[in-house]
Amino acid sequence: MIKINENYLKLQAGYLFPEIGRRVSEFAENNPDADIIKLGIGDVTEPLCPAVIKAMHDAVDEMATSEGFHGYGPEQGYEFLTEAILANDFAPRGVKLDKSEIFISDGSKCDTGNIQEIFGLDNIVAVTDPVYPVYVDTNVMAGRTSNATEGGRYGGIVYMPCTAENNFVPELPSESVDMIYLCYPNNPTGATATKDQLKKWVDYARENKALILFDAAYEAFISDPNIPHSIYEIDGAEEVAIEFRSFSKTAGFTGTRCAFTVVPKALKAYTKAGEAIDVNAIWNRRHSTKFNGCSYITQKGAAAVYTPEGKEQIRNTINLYMDNASRIRKALTELGYNVYGGQNAPYVWLQAPEGMKSWEFFDAVLNKAHVVGTPGAGFGAAGEGYFRLSAFNKPEIVDEAMKRFAKI
Amino acid sequence: MIKINENYLKLQAGYLFPEIGRRVSEFAENNPDADIIKLGIGDVTEPLCPAVIKAMHDAVDEMATSEGFHGYGPEQGYEFLTEAILANDFAPRGVKLDKSEIFISDGSKCDTGNIQEIFGLDNIVAVTDPVYPVYVDTNVMAGRTSNATEGGRYGGIVYMPCTAENNFVPELPSESVDMIYLCYPNNPTGATATKDQLKKWVDYARENKALILFDAAYEAFISDPNIPHSIYEIDGAEEVAIEFRSFSKTAGFTGTRCAFTVVPKALKAYTKAGEAIDVNAIWNRRHSTKFNGCSYITQKGAAAVYTPEGKEQIRNTINLYMDNASRIRKALTELGYNVYGGQNAPYVWLQAPEGMKSWEFFDAVLNKAHVVGTPGAGFGAAGEGYFRLSAFNKPEIVDEAMKRFAKI
Numbered sequence: 001m002i003k004i005n006e007n008y009l010k011l012q013a014g015y016l017f018p019e020i021g022r023r024v025s026e027f028a029e030n031n032p033d034a035d036i037i038k039l040g041i042g043d044v045t046e047p048l049c050p051a052v053i054k055a056m057h058d059a060v061d062e063m064a065t066s067e068g069f070h071g072y073g074p075e076q077g078y079e080f081l082t083e084a085i086l087a088n089d090f091a092p093r094g095v096k097l098d099k100s101e102i103f104i105s106d107g108s109k110c111d112t113g114n115i116q117e118i119f120g121l122d123n124i125v126a127v128t129d130p131v132y133p134v135y136v137d138t139n140v141m142a143g144r145t146s147n148a149t150e151g152g153r154y155g156g157i158v159y160m161p162c163t164a165e166n167n168f169v170p171e172l173p174s175e176s177v178d179m180i181y182l183c184y185p186n187n188p189t190g191a192t193a194t195k196d197q198l199k200k201w202v203d204y205a206r207e208n209k210a211l212i213l214f215d216a217a218y219e220a221f222i223s224d225p226n227i228p229h230s231i232y233e234i235d236g237a238e239e240v241a242i243e244f245r246s247f248s249k250t251a252g253f254t255g256t257r258c259a260f261t262v263v264p265k266a267l268k269a270y271t272k273a274g275e276a277i278d279v280n281a282i283w284n285r286r287h288s289t290k291f292n293g294c295s296y297i298t299q300k301g302a303a304a305v306y307t308p309e310g311k312e313q314i315r316n317t318i319n320l321y322m323d324n325a326s327r328i329r330k331a332l333t334e335l336g337y338n339v340y341g342g343q344n345a346p347y348v349w350l351q352a353p354e355g356m357k358s359w360e361f362f363d364a365v366l367n368k369a370h371v372v373g374t375p376g377a378g379f380g381a382a383g384e385g386y387f388r389l390s391a392f393n394k395p396e397i398v399d400e401a402m403k404r405f406a407k408i
Numbered sequence: 409m410i411k412i413n414e415n416y417l418k419l420q421a422g423y424l425f426p427e428i429g430r431r432v433s434e435f436a437e438n439n440p441d442a443d444i445i446k447l448g449i450g451d452v453t454e455p456l457c458p459a460v461i462k463a464m465h466d467a468v469d470e471m472a473t474s475e476g477f478h479g480y481g482p483e484q485g486y487e488f489l490t491e492a493i494l495a496n497d498f499a500p501r502g503v504k505l506d507k508s509e510i511f512i513s514d515g516s517k518c519d520t521g522n523i524q525e526i527f528g529l530d531n532i533v534a535v536t537d538p539v540y541p542v543y544v545d546t547n548v549m550a551g552r553t554s555n556a557t558e559g560g561r562y563g564g565i566v567y568m569p570c571t572a573e574n575n576f577v578p579e580l581p582s583e584s585v586d587m588i589y590l591c592y593p594n595n596p597t598g599a600t601a602t603k604d605q606l607k608k609w610v611d612y613a614r615e616n617k618a619l620i621l622f623d624a625a626y627e628a629f630i631s632d633p634n635i636p637h638s639i640y641e642i643d644g645a646e647e648v649a650i651e652f653r654s655f656s657k658t659a660g661f662t663g664t665r666c667a668f669t670v671v672p673k674a675l676k677a678y679t680k681a682g683e684a685i686d687v688n689a690i691w692n693r694r695h696s697t698k699f700n701g702c703s704y705i706t707q708k709g710a711a712a713v714y715t716p717e718g719k720e721q722i723r724n725t726i727n728l729y730m731d732n733a734s735r736i737r738k739a740l741t742e743l744g745y746n747v748y749g750g751q752n753a754p755y756v757w758l759q760a761p762e763g764m765k766s767w768e769f770f771d772a773v774l775n776k777a778h779v780v781g782t783p784g785a786g787f788g789a790a791g792e793g794y795f796r797l798s799a800f801n802k803p804e805i806v807d808e809a810m811k812r813f814a815k816i
Contacts, residue, residue, distance in 0.1 A: 002586045002619040003528030004677035004685045008693060043479040053472040056705070057465060063664070064461040066802075070663040071451040106514050106665070106700075113698035117549070120411030137697050141525070178410045211410040255478040255704040256471070257514070269412040277412045285416060289545050290521035292514075295706055296663040297464070394474075 007143045012152055016133060016378035017041055020362075027366055037401045039389045040372040042187065042347065044252045046320065048301070049313035052251060055304035059297040070296040075288040077104025077260065081299045084306040085260060089245065095232040101264050101280060103287050104302075106294050108217050108246040108259040113138040114290070115213060115242060115261070116179065118282045119269060123178035123211075126158040128170050130188055130379030130386070132215070135181040151381050161382035162189060164340065164351070169197050172204050180205065182231075183215035185222060188379045188388040189349040190325075190341015192227045198234050205240035209270065212241040217259075220250040220318055222344040238264035242279075249346065249392075251305045251314045258294055258302040321346050324398040325391035331402035346391040349376070361387050369404035415551045420560055424541060424786035425449055428770075435774055445809045447797045448780040450595065450755065452660045454728065456709070457721035460659060463712035467705040478704040483696040485512025485668065489707045492714040493668060497653065503640040509672050509688060511695050512702050512710075516625050516654040516667040521546040522698070523621060523650060523669070524587065526690045527677060531586035531619075534566040536578050538596050538787030538794070540623070543589040559789050569790035570597060572748065572759070577605050580612050588613065590639075591623035593630060596787045596796040597757040598733075598749015600635045606642050613648035617678065620649040625667075628658040628726055630752040646672035650687075657754065657800075659713045659722045666702055666710040729754050732806040733799035739810035754799040757784070769795050777812035 020040055028036060048056075062068030076082070082099040090097050105111050113134050116125075125139050136157065139145060146155035153159055158177050160170035168191030169184075182201065184193040205212050212231065219229040231237045243262040247253035263283045268276040304310045325342035332339045332350055342348035352361035358375035365371050365387070376386025391398070428448055436444060456464075470476030484490070490507040498505050513519050521542050524533075533547050544565065547553060554563035561567055566585050568578035576599030577592075590609065592601040613620050620639065627637040639645045651670040655661035671691045676684040712718045733750035740747045740758055750756035760769035766783035773779050773795070784794025799806070 001617040002677045003531050004679060004687070004690060005526050005528050006679055008526060008690050009679070009685070011693060041480070045474070045477070045479070047473055047477040048468075048471045050472070053468055056468045056471075060456075060461055060464045060468065063456045063464075064458070065455055066453070069453070069455045069660075071453070071660075072449070072662045106703075109700040110698060118413050118416060120413050123411055134697060141694065141697070209409040252477075252479075254480045255701070257700065257703045269410045271412060271414055271417070277417070279412070282412060282416050285419060286549065289542060289549070290518060292517040292665065293663070295514075295665045295703060297705065298703055 005141070007141050010140050010145065010147050010154070011137060012148055016374070019378070020372065020374065023363070023366065024372055034370045036370050036372060037393070037397055038372045039393060039398070039401060040374045042249070042390045042392060043254050044249060044392050045394060046252055046317045048252050048256065049310060049317065051304040051307050051310035051313055052301045056297055056301040059300035063297065073293040073296055073299070075291055075293045076100075076284070077102065077294060078296070078299050081303045084303050088306045090230065090232070093230060093233055095230055097232070097262060097264065101262055103261045103263060103283065104294050104299060105259050105261060105291065106257040108215065108244045108248065109134055111244050111259055111261045112213065112215055114286070115283070116142055116144075118279070118286050119179060119211070124156070124158060124176065126160055126173055126177035126180045128162045128182065128186075129159040129381055130162065130376060130383035131181070132183060132187050133379070135213075153381060159380065159382070162186075162191070163382055164338065167191065168340065169193050172200060176208065177210060179211050179213060181213045181215070183217070185218040185345035186341070187218065188347055188374065188376065188383070190343070190345035190347040191349075192222065192224070192344045194226065195228050195234060198228060198231055202231070202234045202237045202240060206236055210240065211269065212237070214241050214243045216243055217246040218249055218345050219245070220314070221322060221346050223322065224344050227344055232262070232264070238266045240267065242267065247302050247305060250318070251302070252317065253302070256298055256301060258298050320395065321391045324393060324395055327398060328389055328391060328402060331405065335405060342391065348389045348391065350387050350389065352385050352387055356385070358384055358387060364408055365405075368408045369401065371401045371404060413549070415549050418548050418553065418555050418562070419545060420556055424782070427786070428780065428782065431771070431774065432780055442778045444778050444780060445801070445805055446780045447801060447806070447809060448782045450657070450798045450800060451662050452657060452800050453802060454660055454725045456660050456664065457718060457725065459712040459715050459718035459721055460709045464705055464709040467708035471705065481701040481704055481707070483699055483701045484508075484692070485510065485702060486704070486707050489711045492711050496714045498638065498640070501638060501641055503638055505640070505670060505672065509670055511669045511671065511691065512707060513667050513669060513699065514665040514702050516623065516652045516656065517542055519652050519667055519669045520621065520623055522694070523691070524550055524552075526687070526694050527587060527619070532564070532566060532584065534568055534581055534585035534588045536570045536590065536594075537567040537789055538570065538784060538791035539589070540591060540595050541787070543621075561789060567788065567790070570594075570599070571790055572746065575599065576748065577601050580608060584616065585618060587619050587621060589621045589623070591625070593626040593753035594749070595626065596755055596782065596784065596791065598751070598753035598755040600630065600632070600752045602634065603636050603642060606636060606639055610639070610642045610645045610648060614644055618648065619677065620645070622649050622651045624651055625654040626657055626753050627653070628722070629730060629754050631730065632752050635752055640670070640672075646674045648675065650675065655710050655713060658726070659710070660725065661710070664706055664709060666706050728803065729799045732801060732803055735806060736797055736799060736810060739813065743813060750799065756797045756799065758795050758797065760793050760795055764793070766792055766795060772816055773813075776816045777809065779809045779812060
């Protein structure tokens with residue numbers, strides 16, 4: 001008899017975005033004339049930049065000829081892309097990596113979801129709260145947790161609250177943890193971590209032989225020169241951290257699909273008997289057995305992001321989004337909201353009016369301003385009372401949304 | 409302390425294709441003038457067809473405009489593709505499926521590797537021998553096996569030998585099994601299964617509440633009208649089978665990456681307490697949590713495979729490969745080899761000369777004919793003494809390879 005993986009039955013039914021979708025659909029049905037503005041899900045709106053478009057057309061043309069056709073590529077990605085990554089994303093920041101430490105993939109959701117597979121089920125997982133749900137859900141599916149409690153938290157996971165009180169960077173945990181998910185610039189809070197703050201975590205991981213899973217999908221939105229873009233800017237991080245990067249937000253690849261994971265060769269994990277195992281080799285085995293490489297055409301597009309034209313073009317788009325974020329911050333601050341993030345990240349995180357819960361505020365914003373945001377409570381218990389607005393939209397639409405906020 | 413998933417340490421070091429690569433590199437170094445012909449790895453050689461190229465150019469152009477830009481798509485795939493699949497791959501064969509039963513992905517290697525995650529670790533896995541290594545390796549990684557024995561087999565997996573004696577379609581197992589991997593047309597043997605043969609398996613699965621994981625990646629190469637293309641052509645299979653399809657070999661997408669998995673709503677798996685669980689819903693949860701959709705541009709290309717021009721163009725390419733297979737069969741038969749497959753599949757499976765082992769024959773073919781094939785033993789113990797040749801190459805290169813075979 002075929003048995004199901006019963007860990008899946010522990011998952012909470014109401015995944016955040018489907019519930020938002022349901023409420024928005026219901027509202028739209030009852031208010032067919034309402035012009036709903038979506039600042040909820042973190043999806044980009046600007047087209048792919050001309051350098052990427054040209055590179056992809058060229059790659060499609062190559063695929064039309066016998067000489068230029070590309071079949072199976074290296075599962076780890078083409079060197080033209082890994083080398084561009086090393087030369088542009090890491091070398092200028094003094095981070096020395098080898099191309100064998102870069103694994104190109106079709107997305108950071110996949111990478112951050114899959115990475116836990118290569119580690120033992122007996123590791124204690126620590127996540128921030130609020131948190132990107134994929135980190136938690138994939139550990140539930142694997143069996144590292146017990147059932148969820150009434151508050152939606154799972155037994156066996158250490159939740160580290162991030163609120164205005166700690167500037168949305170968690171304290172070191174008092175209990176022992178093994179796998180620590182950190183995301184900076186943060187989704188959903190828009191917070192960043194300084195070098196000193198990250199150093200504390202790297203030191204903790206080195207002392208405790210813990211692993212940091214560092215999601216840097218939003219690093220391109222950092223404008224403050226003092227904020228690190230990579231965890232490897234911290235000495236010794238290559239011994240304890242895996243880093244996730246993505247072209248999704250950086251270059252508008254949410255529908256085009258390309259990302260990469262850095263697994264340094266200095267990183268070790270351990271057998272129960274204490275033997276040190278090379279994590280890079282194990283991830284390579286996983287990646288080449290359960291993945292078959294990212295599309296050649298897509299990788300050619302991603303490589304064009306690193307050309308001089310590509311860099312300038314994506315910078316213009318990022319600036320457009322960050323101008324949106326800045327105007328959102330200004331408008332909401334003037335309206336008296338407590339506003340966080342939005343300075344080095346495309347997300348603005350605000351506090352709902354005193355005494356109002358996240359979903360109540362969501363409903364109020366939808367009903368009175370016809371604007372869709374994301375309730376902070378959907379990202380975790382410590383997000384209760386907060387609300388996320390995304391800066392991914394056309395400037396005129398963002399401005400219209402802010403005008404309507406005045407009516408709430 | 410971060411613990412590794414120790415199941416990975418059970419994996420055999422020598423994955424087949426890297427070992428082939430090593431021997432070929434060594435030979436090439438020692439024989440720099442040798443013109444090596446590769447009929448080893450099953451990668452296509454013909455370019456993408458014009459209909460696909462045009463659709464992908466159009467999709468790239470869409471992505472360059474605000475109006476045509478596509479960000480995150482449905483994780484399950486766009487309806488324009490799922491509907492084309494239903495209308496062309498299934499409806500004409502009398503197979504009724506709903507679009508919610510189709511999951512578009514970036515490849516069948518991923519799908520056949522990932523599918524086991526949603527089932528319990530206590531299921532007994534059955535595979536054919538020889539077998540596509542991904543089925544086995546992903547179950548080893550998950551922890552469904554013990555260490556490998558000297559012969560390379562893993563404890564806890566039921567191996568079902570497929571040899572000339574049973575026409576490469578296995579007998580029903582005498583022990584109880586829960587997850588049965590079948591691949592027809594078969595990689596590596598090129599064998600097909602008739603409706604009667606598949607019906608035996610479907611009946612077995614229904615009687616025993618077992619699950620069939622049916623890999624149909626090569627169905628487009630079937631020319632015999634009596635051979636089923638889908639397991640759902642067998643009555644009741646929708647209650648016990650998941651099917652995997654791919655554009656890789658059908659339409660030359662090995663470097664472009666698109667495939668799909670069929671998970672019928674009638675399919676159930678069970679909790680230890682015996683409760684029936686809807687497998688479609690669980691796979692949907694896994695797919696939308698650990699995957700973020702296949703590239704829009706790629707899906708547009710895949711949909712073009714189903715246009716009248718696309719169908720004709722891919723048919724011409726498939727015919728070219730199958731003409732190759734036919735000439736390989738003829739040449740080897742004339743040379744006195746026992747030859748199998750190659751009639752409804754792009755692989756020819758031959759017996760090495762009496763008393764010769766697979767790797768010995770591999771070395772002989774490489775050294776004497778400068779041709780690379782795949783040693784049957786690399787696919788499993790029952791493949792010992794066999795050898796696989798792929799029909800994916802230019803006709804003139806295939807003919808040259810056959811000329812050289814005469815010298816062995």
